[in-house]
Amino acid sequence: MNNFSRLRAVALLCAAWAASSAQAQNVEAGRQKAQVCAVCHGPLGLSSAPDAPNLAGQPALYAAAQLRAYRSGARKHEVMAVMAKPLTDDDISNLAAWFASLRVDVQAPP
Numbered sequence: 001m002n003n004f005s006r007l008r009a010v011a012l013l014c015a016a017w018a019a020s021s022a023q024a025q026n027v028e029a030g031r032q033k034a035q036v037c038a039v040c041h042g043p044l045g046l047s048s049a050p051d052a053p054n055l056a057g058q059p060a061l062y063a064a065a066q067l068r069a070y071r072s073g074a075r076k077h078e079v080m081a082v083m084a085k086p087l088t089d090d091d092i093s094n095l096a097a098w099f100a101s102l103r104v105d106v107q108a109p110p
Contacts, residue, residue, distance in 0.1 A: 025060065026090075030098025033091055036083070045102050056102035064096035 034045075037055070041047045045056030055063065069075035070084035071092070087095070 025097035026094045027097045027101050029090075030094035030096070030101075033095055034098050037095070040079070045099050046104075054104070055099040057104035058096075058099050060093075060096040060100035063099050064092050067092045067095065 034041075035043075037045075040049050040052040041055045045058075046054050066075060067084050067087060070077060070080040071087055073081065084092075
């Protein structure tokens with residue numbers, strides 16, 4: 001297999017992965033599922049609690065990885081472990097898509 005064939009195979013695998021990942025992401029389902037998240041992270045992912053991070057605008061890959069880490073116990077947090085434990089892979093993809101869809105404006109200080 002030459003380098004071009006390898007590159008083409010990798011590109012096709014990446015495209016297939018992206019397509020299957022995009023199909024699993026349902027922003028509306030994520031919005032519905034995120035209602036319980038609002039208690040700590042705010043209804044639009046902007047937390048008012050000093051110890052809860054903002055989730056709005058987080059990249060979907062990052063948010064999904066963190067939820068999976070909480071679910072598996074690789075990342076420790078007493079509340080998040082309980083919240084993430086029952087989530088399915090589709091739930092996690094949908095939640096990540098919802099929070100990634102929220103746009104945050106950032107302004108540098110004057």
